[in-house]
Amino acid sequence: MQEELKNIEICAIADIKNTNTSEEIDKVRVKYLGKKGELTKVLRGMGKLSSEQRPVIGKIANNVRENIEQSIVSRINKIKQEELNSRLSSEVIDVTMPGQKITLGKKHPITQSMDDLIGIFTKMGFKVAEGPEVESVYYNFDALNAAKNHPSRDMSDTFYIDENTILRTQTSPVQVRTMEKTKPPIRIISPGRCFRNDTPDATHTPMFHQLEGLVVDKGITLGDLKGTLEVFAKYFFGSQTKIKFRPHYFPFTEPSAEVDATCFKCTGKGCSLCKGSGWIELLGAGMVHPNVLRNCNIDPEIYSGFAFGMGIDRLTMMKYGIDDIRLFFENDMRFLNQF
Ligand code: FA5
Numbered sequence: 414m415q416e417e418l419k420n421i422e423i424c425a426i427a428d429i430k431n432t433n434t435s436e437e438i439d440k441v442r443v444k445y446l447g448k449k450g451e452l453t454k455v456l457r458g459m460g461k462l463s464s465e466q467r468p469v470i471g472k473i474a475n476n477v478r479e480n481i482e483q484s485i486v487s488r489i490n491k492i493k494q495e496e497l498n499s500r501l502s503s504e505v506i507d508v509t510m511p512g513q514k515i516t517l518g519k520k521h522p523i524t525q526s527m528d529d530l531i532g533i534f535t536k537m538g539f540k541v542a543e544g545p546e547v548e549s550v551y552y553n554f555d556a557l558n559a560a561k562n563h564p565s566r567d568m569s570d571t572f573y574i575d576e577n578t579i580l581r582t583q584t585s586p587v588q589v590r591t592m593e594k595t596k597p598p599i600r601i602i603s604p605g606r607c608f609r610n611d612t613p614d615a616t617h618t619p620m621f622h623q624l625e626g627l628v629v630d631k632g633i634t635l636g637d638l639k640g641t642l643e644v645f646a647k648y649f650f651g652s653q654t655k656i657k658f659r660p661h662y663f664p665f666t667e668p669s670a671e672v673d674a675t676c677f678k679c680t681g682k683g684c685s686l687c688k689g690s691g692w693i694e695l696l697g698a699g700m701v702h703p704n705v706l707r708n709c710n711i712d713p714e715i716y717s718g719f720a721f722g723m724g725i726d727r728l729t730m731m732k733y734g735i736d737d738i739r740l741f742f743e744n745d746m747r748f749l750n751q752f
Contacts (some may be wrong), residue, residue, distance in 0.1 A: 421451050422477045429488045522752040526729040527604050533648045534602045542601040544587035550577050552586035557665040558704045580608035584625035592709035597716050598630040615737045622725035629718030638719035650677040666699025696723035
């Protein structure tokens with residue numbers, strides 16, 4: 414039996430030396446040390462030995478097992494090292510190869526305008542306020558002094574979710590939400606999405622962006638409104654820009670005006686962009702109607718304010734000479750990459 418054990422050790426070690434992969438070495442392990450392995454078979458026959466022989470053979474068998482196991486471990490380590498070395502030499506990194514260009518994304522032109530506008534107004538001391546896009550009829554119309562039969566309330570102009578809930582048609586409801594929560598002095602702007610049941614054409618889309626402005630304090634006048642909008646127009650379109658007020662009607666401002674700016678392309682001389690007039694319509698504005706102040710528990714005898722609302726998409730069109738608003742929403746990279 415002693416002889417048999419020695420033979421097994423010699424054969425196992427020779428087999429182990431001949432292995433080249435982890436799978437091969439596993440097969441050798443099963444062949445000699447597995448349940449039906451050669452060493453195991455011999456050890457099963459030990460029961461037939463005499464009590465003197467058994468410890469002697471048992472010791473030898475243990476030695477043989479240990480030697481085989483050790484040799485398996487050292488072969489495995491060697492194989493792993495060889496596998497690693499061959500991977501390292503085959504997967505060489507060529508540091509002289511040219512790098513891959515990473516294309517950086519950029520903000521949508523309307524988001525860029527929004528950022529510009531926020532920058533201009535926050536420098537003038539305005540804070541940014543937010544309101545919901547799904548709005549109540551109360552905040553979008555009633556609290557803003559819109560008559561019950563005002564045409565803008567019609568379903569052909571406004572998207573209704575239910576009788577009292579709509580998609581806001583303007584950012585003006587943020588005026589009311591702010592005045593309800595904050596005591597004057599108030600100086601806020603509120604950029605965001607608006608929705609109208611308008612058929613898409615070169616200057617209309619059913620979803621567009623507005624920026625609302627609101628100032629309420631003691632002694633605020635139309636002169637403050639004019640000064641603020643003049644600063645805005647010069648920063649946004651260029652320092653040569655002038656503005657003018659045309660009388661208009663909004664339910665929530667009195668007096669109300671539409672504000673035009675000198676065409677930034679021809680600087681007021683008249684061109685195709687301004688249709689020869691030299692002026693371009695910018696926004697709606699006016700002094701906050703006393704009824705709106707009252708609806709928000711602000712005493713119009715003590716406080717006055719001005720408000721304005723501009724279409725950000727249209728401002729962006731004017732600034733860059735874009736002739737169709739729908740281009741903003743087509744996601745054509747050839748168009749968007751120009752900004
Ligand atoms: C208003 O919405 C008022 N809330 C503005 C205002 C605020 C006046 C505060 C006084 C005080 P108007 O309906 O004119 O006003 O819309 C303002 C701007 O939104 C327009 O000048 C235009 O630039 C933009 N706009 C309106 N409808 C669309 C549309 N369908 N697509 C793109 N832009 C639009």
